Amino acid sequence: ESRPSLPAEMEQAIAAGSDGLLDRVFELVAQEITLADPLWSENIALHSLNADSFSEAWFAKRQQHNPFHWALDNLEEVERNKRARYTVPWRYAILRLHEAVQAMVPHLNDHDRERFKNGLARVFIDCYAAIPSESIRRLLALREAGVITILALGHDYEMAVEQQKTVITSEQNRYTFDVFIDARGQKPLKNKDLPFLHLREQLLATGEEIPEVGDDYTLREPPEVRGRIAFAAIPWLMHDQPFVQGITACAEIGAAIAK
Incomplete structure (x- = not known):
């Protein structure tokens, strides 16, 4: 489990201001991972990494291998761990940390927000966006049958x-491609992208790029809709809550609106 002091330390890091916030939070992240799995932390040289280079180290080994070979090795590892009822300490630590780290996102300055999106956020998303073993088996079987291939676009x-x-x-x-299925997932959207014309005009008139919502997800601005419209559309929440797409998060949003 995370250190009991982590929530307070995260609040202190945020309270110290936007400048340097991402780097302060990464120090807390590194402490948690090192505590959970000292050996893995040493192998990845975590002490020498920062909020930018951590993601490079995270993906480095995988990028050196054929993706299907990597998937097969990873599948075999997962199945061994399931049989042994073994939880990988460093992976579980990072999985837990993504919710704690998300609290800092609304407070990041523009420069650090971009750094976070291109670095640490990719690690968290890669960690929690797990794919069922059966889906991996099907992909491997399709590849073996010569049905699918992977194209690296950069x-x-x-x-x-x-x-x-x-x-x-x-x-x-x-x-x-004659038929193309875009399965890249949702992307953050702004007030200008809202399909409802009148509400879009009202939100744009506030001068804000994204809607401001309360704890119950009702709009705070403009005054004429305050508290009257629940706004829980995921793409418009992702700016400040980049990990909001999970089932658990969606259940919490629904419960907050239903109160």
Whole structure:
């Protein structure tokens, strides 16, 4: 379990202000991981990493292997751990930490918010977005049958959805698909993206880019809708709650609105 002092330490880190907040929180994260799994922390040289380089170290070994070979090895490890009823300490520590760390996100300055999105957030998302073993077995079977393959696009690519096809252009290649299923998940949206015209105009008139909601998820602004409209649309909450897409978080939101 996390140290009992962690919530108070997280509050202190936030109270110290936006400047340096991400780095202060990463120090707390590193302490928790080291306490949970000293050996893994030593192997990854956690003491030498920071809020930016931690994600690079996290993905480094995986990027050196064929993704299907990695998936097979990982599946075998997971099955061994299930049979032995063994919980991987460092993985469980990071899984627990994502909720504690999320509290800092609304307080980050623009520079650190971008650093968080490109670094530490990717680690947390990778850790909690677990895929059932059966799904991995099916993917491996499809690959063995020659049905699927993986194309690495990199970070810089464009996607054009046309009437009869979808075209994806990366730095080095161009791919055309007759049928394309976009399963990248939800992305953060702003007030200007809201499909309801009148409400969109009201929210834009506040001068804010994202809606401000209370603990019960009702809108705080503008005054004419305050407390009258519950706004729990996930893409508009993700700016300040980047890990809000999970089933547990959605259940908590529903319970808060239902009170």
